Amino acid sequence: MLFKLKIINLSNPKIKLIVNVDGIPIAKSSGSPFWPILGLIVDILNSKPFLIGIYHGHSKPKNANLFLEDFVNEILQLTESGLVSNGQNLKIELLGFVCDAPARAYISATKSHSGYSSCSKCIEEGDWEGKVVFLNENAPLRSDATFRKREHEDHHTGKTILERLPIDMVQSFPLDYMHLVCLGIMRKLLWAWIRGSLKCRIGLRSVNKISNFLLVISSYIPADFARKPRSLCELARWKATELRQFLLYTGPVVLKPILPKPLYLHFLLLHTGIKILTHKLLSQQFNDYAKQLLVLFVSQCRELYGKDFLSYNVHNLIHLADDVKTFGHLDNFCAFPFENHLQEIKKLIRKHDKPLPQVIRRIIEIEKNLLNEAEKEEVGAVTLTRKHLNGPVLNNCSGSQFMCLTVKSYCNLKSYTAADCCVILHGETIVKICNFVQNESGIFFVGQQFKVKKICLTRLLSHRDLAFM
Numbered sequence: 288m289l290f291k292l293k294i295i296n297l298s299n300p301k302i303k304l305i306v307n308v309d310g311i312p313i314a315k316s317s318g319s320p321f322w323p324i325l326g327l328i329v330d331i332l333n334s335k336p337f338l339i340g341i342y343h344g345h346s347k348p349k350n351a352n353l354f355l356e357d358f359v360n361e362i363l364q365l366t367e368s369g370l371v372s373n374g375q376n377l378k379i380e381l382l383g384f385v386c387d388a389p390a391r392a393y394i395s396a397t398k399s400h401s402g403y404s405s406c407s408k409c410i411e412e413g414d415w416e417g418k419v420v421f422l423n424e425n426a427p428l429r430s431d432a433t434f435r436k437r438e439h440e441d442h443h444t445g446k447t448i449l450e451r452l453p454i455d456m457v458q459s460f461p462l463d464y465m466h467l468v469c470l471g472i473m474r475k476l477l478w479a480w481i482r483g484s485l486k487c488r489i490g491l492r493s494v495n496k497i498s499n500f501l502l503v504i505s506s507y508i509p510a511d512f513a514r515k516p517r518s519l520c521e522l523a524r525w526k527a528t529e530l531r532q533f534l535l536y537t538g539p540v541v542l543k544p545i546l547p548k549p550l551y552l553h554f555l556l557l558h559t560g561i562k563i564l565t566h567k568l569l570s571q572q573f574n575d576y577a578k579q580l581l582v583l584f585v586s587q588c589r590e591l592y593g594k595d596f597l598s599y600n601v602h603n604l605i606h607l608a609d610d611v612k613t614f615g616h617l618d619n620f621c622a623f624p625f626e627n628h629l630q631e632i633k634k635l636i637r638k639h640d641k642p643l644p645q646v647i648r649r650i651i652e653i654e655k656n657l658l659n660e661a662e663k664e665e666v667g668a669v670t671l672t673r674k675h676l677n678g679p680v681l682n683n684c685s686g687s688q689f690m691c692l693t694v695k696s697y698c699n700l701k702s703y704t705a706a707d708c709c710v711i712l713h714g715e716t717i718v719k720i721c722n723f724v725q726n727e728s729g730i731f732f733v734g735q736q737f738k739v740k741k742i743c744l745t746r747l748l749s750h751r752d753l754a755f756m
Contacts, residue, residue: 301378302370303329307336307625308355309390310347311633313642319345321646323632324358325625329382336628338650343643351394352448359448366453381452383459385620387466388599395460396445400599404441407460408606412441416595421602424585431455461610462603465622468561469530471600476554477522477533479592480546487592493545494519500541508532509706510699527623535562553591556584557604561617564608570616578608669694671725673703679721679733686726700732710734 307325312318322342328334340358348354365379384391388400391407398405403413411426413419429439434456437443450456480489501516508515513528516537533541539558542551560580564570570577581604588596607617614620635649636642673690680688692700700720701707708720718734725731 300375301380303380303382305329305382305620306339306358306384307622308384308386308394309622309625309629311629313343313633313636314639317639319343319642320347321629321632321642322347322354323629324355325628327624329619336625338632341632341643341646347393351396352446355394355448359451362452381454381459382614383454383461383620384449385461385463385622385625387463387622391460392444394447394449395456396447397442398444404439405599406602406606408457408462408603408609410439410442411602414594418595418598420594420597421599422589422594422597424582424602424605429457431457458610458613461614461620462607463620463622464561464564464607464617465527465531465626467600467603467607468557469527469534471598472557472604473530473534474522474525475596475598475600476557477519479596480550481519481522484593487550489546489550496545497541500545501537504537504541507706508537509709510701512536527626534558535565550591553584553587556580556587560584560604560608564611565617567616570611574608574612577611578605581605581607669730671723671730680724681733684724684726684731684733686724689723689725692723692730692732702732 305327307327308322309325310320310322312320320343322344323338324340325336326339327336342348342354362379362381366381369376369378371377384394386394391397392399392405395407397407401419403419404410405413405419406421406426407429409426409428411421411423413421429442433439434442435450479487481494482488498518498520502518505515505517512532514526514532516532517525517529535558539555542554546554557580560577563573563577563580585597585601585604588601610620611617632646635646637645670693671687671689671691672693675688675690678688690702699707700710700723702720702722710718710720712718717737717740719737720732720734722733723730724733
């Protein structure tokens with residue numbers, strides 16, 4: 288079943304669309320999955336994925352071309368004729384498909400990530416080191432022309448219906464850093480340090496130090512992050528957001544006093560390269576530098592971790608910066624919003640019987656109330672809670688006092704916690720919020736400005752839980 292996209296207050300006459308295809312089991316005890324086709328408009332702030340089509344069966348669709356046929360026919364019509372909304376003709380541009388490696392191979396009819404010639408960006412064939420590894424970092428790149436001509440037959444498993452679309456069959460399938468870097472490489476590194484070979488294993492004592500350090504700083508992690516840090520004892524259950532947080536934020540701090548210097552400096556190559564590529568401006572300005580860092584990271588993996596470490600995910604780091612040149616920073620084309628929406632679809636099921644009709648009915652109900660919900664969000668964008676009378680207040684600013692301010696889809700500030708009471712004003716002034724005040728003139732906060740800024744780990748490192756360090 289295909290759903291029409293309802294567009295509200297869209298000022299841009301051109302819609303740039305990315306599509307996600309993935310499977311999700313409807314329950315842990317069930318072998319029958321949903322396979323939704325999701326879309327996302329990339330140029331709208333806080334845009335959320337929407338359902339284009341959905342399949343349910345006892346396994347994934349046996350024929351990918353039959354599964355995608357209705358979608359391809361409709362997107363071809365939309366790209367040719369556009370979409371009429373409120374009397375305005377909107378052009379539709381399909382930018383590409385953001386999928387994990389198995390789903391990308393499935394819809395593009397190419398070799399899976401565990402096979403030879405499976406790299407979707409270059410013609411490196413791979414070698415056998417107990418598993419398929421990719422040792423060549425300078426293999427020639429694939430192109431749309433070579434893909435459509437089947438010049439490298441070992442890469443293909445069939446002919447995909449997606450070739451009918453006006454897209455580049457190589458560049459339009461970008462690498463997703465949620466699966467590639469966070470769930471793939473970051474978790475792989477952590478497992479290597481915990482239970483890898485002796486030359487890279489750090490020992491139980493060091494693992495416990497890292498775990499305790501993470502638990503100590505968890506009280507300082509603001510609500511902007513989806514999860515608080517957890518111990519490495521629970522690494523098998525870490526979510527992608529936790530691995531991303533470790534890679535981009537907590538990892539460099541936590542690992543510095545514990546990880547051996549060669550391993551730490553090697554980790555910083557990955558951290559710095561991905562940090563640049565996730566930044567809206569730096570990802571283009573320093574794209575070549577980020578690529579050099581990631582290529583150096585891959586080349587040093589062989590010496591530090593062995594040849595068997597150079598898996599599909601590690602190899603594809605050398606291509607990640609090229610996708611950023613095409614699509615913008617990494618969060619422009621990652622699977623995080625799609626994965627969140629898959630869970631929302633799963634929650635629409637009320638009972639085990641006939642799950643597909645249930646989801647369709649719930650989505651139709653949601654679409655009917657879409658405009659009302661958007662208006663409610665706009666009206667209730669800022670919320671003040673936990674009213675009190677304890678101050679502090681300024682002489683020229685009085686009114687009702689609150690402890691917590693919430694901005695819809697943006698932030699959650701709390702004057703009573705160490706993690707959520709600090710803000711940066713004008714890009715440089717750091718202020719600790721002590722109180723929120725509301726009166727007829729508006730909403731104000733009372734705070735204290737930090738005059739001295741410096742990096743200091745002494746307090747954390749001297750915590751009683753880390754005394755044995």
